[in-house]
Amino acid sequence: MYAKPRYLVAGDSSLVVELGEGIDPAVNRRVQGLARLIRERGPAGVVEVVPSYRSVLVYYRPWELPLHALLGWLARVELYESDPGPSRLVRIPVAYGGEFGPDLDEIARFSRLSPEEVVALHSAPEYLVYCLGFAPGFPFLGKVPPEIAMPRLATPRTRVPGGSVGIAGEQTGIYPADSPGGWRLLGRTPLSLFIPHRDPPALLKPGDRVRLVPVSAREFREWEERARRHGPEALWDEVVVEGGEGGG
Template sequence: MHPLGDNAVIIEVGEEMNIESQKNVEILCSFFDTQPFDWIIEYIPAFTTVAVFYDPVKIQKKHKSDFLKFPYDYACDALNKILVELQLNETTEPRIVEIPVCYGGELGPDIEHVASYNGITTKEVMDIHSKGDYLVHMIGFAPGFPYIGGMSDKIATPRRTSPRLKIPAGTVGIAGKQTGVYPIETPGGWQLIGRTPIKLFLPNEATPSLLKAGDKIKFTPISNERYKELEEEG
């Protein structure tokens, strides 16, 4: 456990980015979702860590008798007890989320570059990308943005030398060995290979992110027509 300033603590539950770390992060997050302590404000999961943000004033008021203890020490003690009780390293079945993607054309202007860079055809780029076994390691960087692991090296392509100023929401891209989907319009240097009509950031929903860490993703190729249909359905 490590402090992240005077109101947060980072809990490390693994050393490497792998399925075990991801599972441990998920178990810890599910526990925090039950809102076990009123002094916890929120948490941020990552690949091997969960950061817990807490209210030092609330801890101090509640535990006046423990005046020798700093709120940080109190928080660490309470969280350490939880880590002992929780059965980390247990496995559960992941949820599979299907994301329809219209590859190439106007919606994926860089697919040809990705193909020629790797010495394959655009059809092969699409096949390899849509047949991958993908795991969402964490959500971050932008609202609902998934850090996805599992893309084949056969379609890995470096970022563009000069970034685009605007990448539309829903764009599916490749940057180095990573693939990702942009939930909101942003600038960026990714190679754009397609676009999905479904929304990853849902600001009006109680859970505003379509994906969560631990989800498996299946990219399904769709036609331009189907893309438009789905887009109109919203």
């Protein structure tokens, strides 16, 4: 955590406010807090804020908000501890291995563990949603236990099925839709993480906490069937534990 934020000029209409080094939950908490503060009480002329691991990108209109005025505003709010707001717990069902996770066995070989032990380790932590990116609704979750933190594929796949759960080093993430991708796939969720016609369109938001709950192939099909019958957004209510503390 930096004692003072670093301000990095990014062209004429955006500014990076960097709050610390590395991938660190405490730094990210400050990032979410600052993003929320700017979104809710920022000066006129701020267009959008994009929080990521350790920084906030602030888009602004320079003719409405000169850079020095934005910097002045930021310097004043630095004095306050900003509250990231309520953090939600979301329990995401994941079917591991087999057709759902074609790289599980390789991750097991890499870690010198059994596939069952890999699943147990991967589904043990309460993950933090550090940020969303890469694709609409794609969460960057961390951190993966170091034993199974296998680097991404040397050559990305041209098609990863939507719902796939992958590992890239100490990060884990979920592909919301079919796309190319280079993360090692160990399972798949039946949930749709991004529904463009819904607002907000993403199941997860930065700062949420996530538990990955192993389910059987049969349970996976049951979830899928419920999504078909009631619409994918109906499942969102089942998995979000508002402000929950691990139960639910």
